[in-house]
Amino acid sequence: MRRWIKGLVFAAAGAAIVYAVFFGPLPIVRSWWQDDNWLDPLHKRHRIADGLVLTGALVGKSRAEVVAMLGEPPKTDYFEDWSLVYILGSERGFFSIDSEWLVIRLDDAGSVTQAAIVRD
Template identity: 40%
Template sequence: MSVSKIVNYALYLYVLLYAFIYFIYALYINAVHASTSLMSISAMFLPFILLLFFQWISWKYTNKHNKRKIKIRFIGISSLGFALLVFCVVLLGVNESRFTTERWLNDVEGRVYLVDDLINEHELIGKTKVEVITLLGSPTATEYFKEKDNVVYYLGAERGIIRIDSEWLVIWFDGSDKAMKYELRTD
């Protein structure tokens, strides 16, 4: 068997693996509600770069009279590969969860995806109880984690692939009704 046939078979095998990788990426993005980050974007681009590399190797080991056929194959495989890459990047963008009071109030089960942005963008420590309730609405009526000096907000099912427990935001207040600490808890 010639080197060019071996390289072509390796390329076709990688194309199948590539499609499978992006299928798994799409499932994972939906299961854990992943959003854009440097790591997620890097993970999306690495298989595509390898796809281009394998095609370049295939082109190097092809006879001169087959170059036109290889060029058409390169365009087809690259287009399909790029479409899968764009699809997964769009899925990441759709999962982008920016906190707004309106979204917090209207999507009780989706709060689990908003809470990180809430914590990063809004300084809860030092806010009065009235300010917290204005920002987050009425606390959840529950006995979970409830103490006399705190408020508890239900966030939804815990993040991750296996979603057994629920996540909660617990905020404690000092004697002057100012938030002194908060925790994310799982029941």
């Protein structure tokens, strides 16, 4: 019985480490966020965006603060009802048919009111 519990604890710890290394949210590291890094197989841009959305770190920031943090968003015709749109790369999962995007909505004063990750 004790051996079974030890094995279960070891497996849970291993799963937590794998999640943290390969799937967990990441802090903003400018070199990981760069535009030429959106095809990264470890999905660093996705994971940085996950952290920003999950923590609400962008809400309340001005457009200038967001651009200082993430850079000027590229021009795109996608998601025109959002104020700022950043491509993250191919959607995560077994079949990557669509792309994932970080979309940010600004109010009339220029402050972030909403941020989300969406697929096209």
